[in-house]
Amino acid sequence: MVPSMVVLLDDIPHTSSGKLDRRTLQNTPVAKASRPAVTVTPRNAKERAIARIWTEVLERNPIGVHENFFEIGGHSLIAMQITNRVNQEFHTEIPSYYLFDYPTIAALAELIP
Numbered sequence: 001m002v003p004s005m006v007v008l009l010d011d012i013p014h015t016s017s018g019k020l021d022r023r024t025l026q027n028t029p030v031a032k033a034s035r036p037a038v039t040v041t042p043r044n045a046k047e048r049a050i051a052r053i054w055t056e057v058l059e060r061n062p063i064g065v066h067e068n069f070f071e072i073g074g075h076s077l078i079a080m081q082i083t084n085r086v087n088q089e090f091h092t093e094i095p096s097y098y099l100f101d102y103p104t105i106a107a108l109a110e111l112i113p
Helices: 022-026 029-033 045-058 076-090 105-111
Strands: none
Touching: 045 076, 045 105
């Protein structure tokens, strides 16, 4: 995968034990600025159902319909969980690798008949 952004830091934050301080790193001004300013809420029943599934699996709320699955914490194992639940919800057979090509709620909803 290709990162969506590369940021150069003068200093990498560390904890008192010398490990990477992820919490401090997430609170850098650049990390906050890269998040979408406006969250577009689900516009129809399909998008609402998919958003509910993403919210439950990713344990993140709210999730906008145009947010990228991988940029908000998704990875291949979670993609399998989400597509399994979407397939159960909509009685369809969308493979998990579709999330790589259609990584937003809006795009995924378009695939469901």
